[in-house]
Amino acid sequence: MSRPREALREEVRAxxxxxxxxxxxxxxxRVALVYPSPYRTGMxxxxxxxxxxxxxxxxxxxxxxxxxxxxxxYRRSRTPLxxxxxxxxxxxxxxxxLSVAFELELAGVVEVLELAGIxxxxxxRTHHHPLVVMGGPLTFSNPLPLAPYADVVLMGECDxxxxxCLDQAFGAFQRGRxxxxxxxxxxxxxxxxSAFVPTLHGDELPPIAQADVDELPAFAAIRTPHTELRDMFxxxxxxxxxxxxxxxxxxxxxxGGMRLVPMEKILGLxxxxxxxxxxVGAAVSDHPKIADIVETLADRGxxxxxSSLRPDRLNDRFVGALKKAGxxxxxxxxxxxxxxxxxxVQRKAQEKHLHRxxxxxxxxxxxxxxxxxxxxxxxxxxADVDELVGFATELSRIAPLSLGIAxxxxxxxxxxxxxxxxxxxxxxxxxxxxxxxxxxRVDVRATSARWAWVEHALAQGGRHEGRAVMxxxxxxxxxxxxxxxxxALPDKRPRRALSVVS
Ligand code: B12
Ligand code: SF4
Numbered sequence: 025m026s027r028p029r030e031a032l033r034e035e036v037r038a039x040x041x042x043x044x045x046x047x048x049x050x051x052x053x054r055v056a057l058v059y060p061s062p063y064r065t066g067m068x069x070x071x072x073x074x075x076x077x078x079x080x081x082x083x084x085x086x087x088x089x090x091x092x093x094x095x096x097x098y099r100r101s102r103t104p105l106x107x108x109x110x111x112x113x114x115x116x117x118x119x120x121x122l123s124v125a126f127e128l129e130l131a132g133v134v135e136v137l138e139l140a141g142i143x144x145x146x147x148x149r150t151h152h153h154p155l156v157v158m159g160g161p162l163t164f165s166n167p168l169p170l171a172p173y174a175d176v177v178l179m180g181e182c183d184x185x186x187x188x189c190l191d192q193a194f195g196a197f198q199r200g201r202x203x204x205x206x207x208x209x210x211x212x213x214x215x216x217x218s219a220f221v222p223t224l225h226g227d228e229l230p231p232i233a234q235a236d237v238d239e240l241p242a243f244a245a246i247r248t249p250h251t252e253l254r255d256m257f258x259x260x261x262x263x264x265x266x267x268x269x270x271x272x273x274x275x276x277x278x279x280g281g282m283r284l285v286p287m288e289k290i291l292g293l294x295x296x297x298x299x300x301x302x303x304v305g306a307a308v309s310d311h312p313k314i315a316d317i318v319e320t321l322a323d324r325g326x327x328x329x330x331s332s333l334r335p336d337r338l339n340d341r342f343v344g345a346l347k348k349a350g351x352x353x354x355x356x357x358x359x360x361x362x363x364x365x366x367x368x369v370q371r372k373a374q375e376k377h378l379h380r381x382x383x384x385x386x387x388x389x390x391x392x393x394x395x396x397x398x399x400x401x402x403x404x405x406x407a408d409v410d411e412l413v414g415f416a417t418e419l420s421r422i423a424p425l426s427l428g429i430a431x432x433x434x435x436x437x438x439x440x441x442x443x444x445x446x447x448x449x450x451x452x453x454x455x456x457x458x459x460x461x462x463x464x465r466v467d468v469r470a471t472s473a474r475w476a477w478v479e480h481a482l483a484q485g486g487r488h489e490g491r492a493v494m495x496x497x498x499x500x501x502x503x504x505x506x507x508x509x510x511x512a513l514p515d516k517r518p519r520r521a522l523s524v525v526s
Contacts, residue, residue, distance in 0.1 A: 029103045032092070033111060039063060040108050044297070045246040046108050047080060053194045054085040056107055056117035056154070060132030062123060063090045069250045070258045070304045071160060072123040075186055082187055089114050091132045098139050098233030112202040114140035115154065119193060121159040124170065127474060127482035131494045131501055133158075133173055144173050145270055146222065151205050155193055160185070164232060165273040167435035169482050169490030171222035176209060179218040180279060181263070183239040188215050227486060234279050235263065240286040242304075243293055252383050255327060256302035260295055260319065262283055265306040270370045270439040271398070271432065274306040278437060287313040291320060300327040309337040315345050322349035335377035343384040354385045357396035360409040365401050367422070369440070376420065385423035392424040399454045400432040400446030404417035409454050413461030424468040429455065431476035435483050445480040449472045474503045481510045
């Protein structure tokens, strides 16, 4: 039985009622800002919330919508996707803007557009349809698969460019109807070097925008109890990263390295009624004042969460501050299974740092240490996994240990761009070897090798792979549907990923 429309609206109203900081308002220049994953994920995205806040701050209306938890209930009850603030259909807004974090969210892009009654393919839209603008973390590596769906993609950090884009678009809308969309796109492309307009630029991607340091930090105007980051006030402690891990799209060459937000500015922005603070950034623990910041917030009685902890930055004082700020699990990343692989990907984490992390977990009475890892790196062999088994066993004798494992996927705009996917069977076999070796001693959780294969095809792909997303979604979205859609592609794109499926 599908849920009736009113129940779907009531679910949204209940979420809005539980939010702090929601703003409502009317105005002629309206943007629907849509997240192509559910509310839980979208409301954890500081980039999405920053863009929302900035559009509002410029006097325009920005209303949020998300991929519904149960899209089928919307389809069955013929409820068009509507915004959280005014419950207006997303398709009625002149501009629909989407934030896309990573490759597998492309399915959500197709779904939200269809639920809004907007043809997903840009070529099938007319001037009656909204202008579709996209941006988000995916643009730091390879937004080409978005090309079939987007009218314009804003590359990189959009704290400033979103305003320029909206000024140009609404300006063109005011000047008249016929050919308006084309005029708006031309104006955006002329005004913004970082705007990618697929109909004008072909496959040539423009540069990635970098925000002025004075524009930082990003912070969220809204808090909600309905996310992993429950009731957290999210703000940025720094932007970008000064390190150069060779697989990472946020390495220093992408957006000019790390830009720090001064401690006083961070502390000054935390609202008096906040109980929890989330300090976000690619490399938050590299902030030279991070221990002071966490300690000061903890002394004010606040809980603090950090989006990333580098193992070589952990020391007694810092972990003590984290404990005081409510940490139960110390989460960090070591990435390569062995020291040889960590060196190969220029990851600074060494065994001695991970040892110290385990010891600090124990000394400060934290519940456990969690390490993020990759399997399937180029040149990896069973011996590397065996080294991990030995090392993780050692660590688990010091403190309870969990491993969070993701298969390696090579990304554009990194030195490891173009490397093949290790193969589903290879990754699964290595995971099995790891699980067997650590059975009963270490909790091992891994993301799917199959979906990593899809992610790789999209990360390395272009328009054709992007177009295949719609076929996969229409065929039900299972892995089989994706495999079929991607394997049916004409042999025009780099095929290395597809040829290694085993
Ligand atoms: C905090 C964080 C998370 C959080 C919050 C989720 C989120 N979506 O933000 C959690 C823990 C949930 C998470 C999960 C994941 N994450 Co994460 N995450 C981060 C991190 C460390 C910070 C993000 C952030 O808030 N930055 C600060 C804000 C201000 O920057 P921003 O988000 O990029 O937003 C700017 C632009 O992108 C743009 N923008 C954003 N939205 C929009 C919308 C429009 C319309 C426009 C025009 C522009 C625009 O303007 C913003 C302001 O400048 C980044 C690294 C980084 N970017 O620093 C990784 C990062 C985004 N995550 C990444 C990944 C891979 C994941 C996961 C897939 C991990 C996994 N295997 O499960 C999941 C995916 C979940 C999901 N659907 O997003 C990758 C994405 C890389 C890629 N595309 O290849 C990154 C870049 C890390 C990395 N070094 O590889 N992540
Ligand atoms: S993996 Fe982390 S430390 Fe390494 S470059 Fe990326 S953001 Fe920086």
